[in-house]
Amino acid sequence: MSQEQELAQIRDRIDAIDHQLMDLITERAVCARKIAKIKIAAGDWQFYRPEREAQILRRIKAENPGPLGDEEMTRLFREIMSACLALEQPLTVAYLGPAGTFTQTAALKHFGRSVKTVPLGTIPEIFREVEAGSVHYGVVPVENSTEGVVSHTLDSFVASPLFICGEVCVRIHHFLLSRETTLSAVNAVYSHQQSLAQCRGWLDRNLPQAERIPVASNAEAARLVAERPGTAAIASEAAAEIYALDILAKRIEDEPDNTTRFLIIGRADAPMSGDDKTSLLLACRNEAGGLHAMLTPLVDHDISMTRIESRPSRRGVWDYVFFVDIMGHRENPAVLAALEHLKRETLFVKVLGSYPEAVL
Numbered sequence: 001m002s003q004e005q006e007l008a009q010i011r012d013r014i015d016a017i018d019h020q021l022m023d024l025i026t027e028r029a030v031c032a033r034k035i036a037k038i039k040i041a042a043g044d045w046q047f048y049r050p051e052r053e054a055q056i057l058r059r060i061k062a063e064n065p066g067p068l069g070d071e072e073m074t075r076l077f078r079e080i081m082s083a084c085l086a087l088e089q090p091l092t093v094a095y096l097g098p099a100g101t102f103t104q105t106a107a108l109k110h111f112g113r114s115v116k117t118v119p120l121g122t123i124p125e126i127f128r129e130v131e132a133g134s135v136h137y138g139v140v141p142v143e144n145s146t147e148g149v150v151s152h153t154l155d156s157f158v159a160s161p162l163f164i165c166g167e168v169c170v171r172i173h174h175f176l177l178s179r180e181t182t183l184s185a186v187n188a189v190y191s192h193q194q195s196l197a198q199c200r201g202w203l204d205r206n207l208p209q210a211e212r213i214p215v216a217s218n219a220e221a222a223r224l225v226a227e228r229p230g231t232a233a234i235a236s237e238a239a240a241e242i243y244a245l246d247i248l249a250k251r252i253e254d255e256p257d258n259t260t261r262f263l264i265i266g267r268a269d270a271p272m273s274g275d276d277k278t279s280l281l282l283a284c285r286n287e288a289g290g291l292h293a294m295l296t297p298l299v300d301h302d303i304s305m306t307r308i309e310s311r312p313s314r315r316g317v318w319d320y321v322f323f324v325d326i327m328g329h330r331e332n333p334a335v336l337a338a339l340e341h342l343k344r345e346t347l348f349v350k351v352l353g354s355y356p357e358a359v360l
């Protein structure tokens, strides 16, 4: 067989496989529609099921035979599921805008591309819109953020009735975007101040002469640069497309493992998925041993803590609340027992939500 004949044969096989895939995806979509009908008949308007989605994606990851990597395979299934959910209910998801921020990347990574993402200007606005029910969910950065808003997110939880129903981590890569085509034409670099800091080494080496100008967000930097000759922005790859800018340099961050964690907020948290986390807001007694008493119940019930963050409580000087993440769902017996114990040992305990550990 000639090379050309072999190529034609393999392409015929690909066409047949695509046809089968289409039939199977269609059958899956019909199943999702049937599920929606059952939910509606039962008066259950909870179409999005974070725990079920996490279970499906974990199974796909575990069963992936290769040669496609786990990330690729789960991404494909993420999109199929996103399209199926959109048939049941088109979701609206608010994120910290403008378009092209890493928070939008996080929203699309978590929900897939069949949701409608809505950019909002501030984190409190995202909380307000989710509370009011004008959007279904919100996505907010919480840890190791490039946008410098961690404390705004944590503070918003103190008075909010919302729950955390998911988490997603995004590897942050910075791109130098510009209307210019050469580095020598750039005399000012705009970005969020944390992103400027994260690329300091690269800027020192490659653009020592350029002024560094901090602005509210990386996407805002891209927007400004699109209107100003002689400037460049440090922003996401997505921002290049949105603001029609050229990529002058890729992955210019000094630390290659820079990751930001985002939370999904909604009006309910998630049922148990089998691999869950719980976020708590705690206030310990302002006395000797208060912090120790707060941590003892976790140790006693063998609960592992993945994060602890303190924030001023705003009730008085030197008065703090603690944001604590633990492994396990709030309905898990050990977590339940630890929570009961915590209620006795602390001034107050608020469960901010249990949710599946990030899969993607």
Ligand SMILES: O=C(O)C(=O)C[C@]1(C(=O)O)C=C[C@@H](O)C=C1
Pocket (backbone or CB within 6 Å): 032, 035, 036, 047, 048, 049, 050, 052, 053, 056, 080, 081, 082, 084, 085, 088
């Ligand atoms: O299992 C469900 O409840 C569904 O609605 C189906 C489905 C899916 O496509 O697999 C779609 C949306 C949910 O978020 C979870 C799963």
